[in-house]
Amino acid sequence: MNHQYIDSLIDLGNKDSRIIAVDSDLGTSARTPQFKERFPNRYINCGIAEQNMVGVASGLAYEGNVPFAHSIASFMMRRCYDQLYQAVAIPNLNVIVIGVYAGLNGQDGNSHQSINDIALATALPNFTVVAPANSYEVSKLISQLVDVGPTYLRLSREHIRLPLDEEYEVKLGNFSRLKKGNDLALLSTGSMVNHTLMLSDKLSEKNIDASVYSVHTLSPFDNEELNRIREDTEKIVTLEEHLVDSGLGSKVVNSLEVPTRVCKIGLKNKLLGSAPLNTLLKRAGITINENLKIIEEYLNK
């Protein structure tokens, strides 16, 4: 996904000369050197100084530029939170901050995990919060982020690909429905959308017919669509690679106008330490088999 992200950013940079890429020495993670090569005068590396980077982005935005600031999700959201609040949120500036490698980061360990960034970002005033499921969604969303004010773009690891049979609508602020089903609705965001599609295939084999939605926009949240979904079914499952009590699941529970028992699948607030990613996902209970069991139990209650 990161590869596609940079292609999309370069495309954008070609069309809009206000776009400036700002880095904090982790640019290679987001492949920003490619942007630098294409637009050497519109690329600024601030070194390992996230707080200053956000301030510089803010100054550039006050002057009418549209800066895209980059770091690993853990540092992008945590290291400079007050700067995002003071220098970007309060003045409501067009600054897009990108957190790459969001979610369980694997072998780097606890210091580099980012499983609370959606909670933090959605608690900032004026912030649009976006977690695209795949490179296709990134390419569709990126131009929609340019003049909406402060934005957090949550990107996951690269190897997630969505088998795409056809294009689908990706509109900022709305859910994207990837599959229509009558028995239950699976609402997922970012890296978990692929996993959710696989889950829905397994459910189909058991004659359970699930709708699958990619909730790429966590804020502003599509309350209308959520409650329309609730009219069709009272069985709603949320899936996210984020703390289960402060991200998508909690947003869904809080936004439903009718009391509903929602099945929330996500991460506990527990430090898991270093491990290969698949081990971490397993330890966190994010496996097809585990999640199938949870969903079936939920449906049978």
Added chain:
Amino acid sequence: MEIERIIETAEEDRLVDKSALIRKNILHYISNAQSGHPGSSLSIVELLVTLYHKEMNIDPSKPKMDSRDRFILSKGHGVMALYCVLADKGYYSGKEIESFRQYGSLCQGHPEIGLPGIEACSGSLGQGLSIASGMALNSKIRHASYRVFVLMGDGEINEGQIWEAASFASKYKLDNLVGIVDRNRMQHDGFCDEIMPFDSIKDKFESFGWSVYSCDGHSYRSICATFKDIRLDESDKPKILVADTVKGKGVKAYENTLKSHSVFGNINEDVLSSLYVVRGGNND
């Protein structure tokens, strides 16, 4: 040693009288709101009057003109001084300041954009130098020629982000960036030397690759002469001016006191009657 007379006596007198008016207004509006930071505002009066009356390329009738010099009050709690100077200069009516710190006011407790003349939101310390650097950098990228001035507190420079910005400004050769430190030697809990000693501020900035200057922050002669030296500085370095000031300057009951940092309620008569006209800079 006599500082070269950069400004005429009559002009200096005019600015001294203006400072007296600004100080009177600072006390009036803070007392009116029953809340504010008088000490931190009083120490920066001469600096702000010099910037807006002598140094910066500005036009109050065109607060957004592209070529204007920008000013950021990084020590945002000193905002009452800025509100009074901007009003006096004609950016808006002084009446706006009557609603200081009230619901919906353009004169928020710390600077926010929306009020003409305010370039950036501030309040959380340590951030303005980065924002100013971004604005200065923009002029390099877009081939503009404005300057950016940013005023910080000497307690504020405890914040690490200031030093991130200092490295950045030097690396990117932001020679159009002028940082000013209001060296009033006090911070919230006590004297800077007790809380977090920072001598010498000039040496520290110099080691980060800045051109360094100092002045008597309450003497127009000294401030104007130093700004002239800064203008003539042809290096590609950002500039820092360490201005020796006094917290609460111009109000005897407030000078060098911690209590002048923030007030709640009306300012009492004892304090108001200790207001005097500052003429001789720090020798006054």
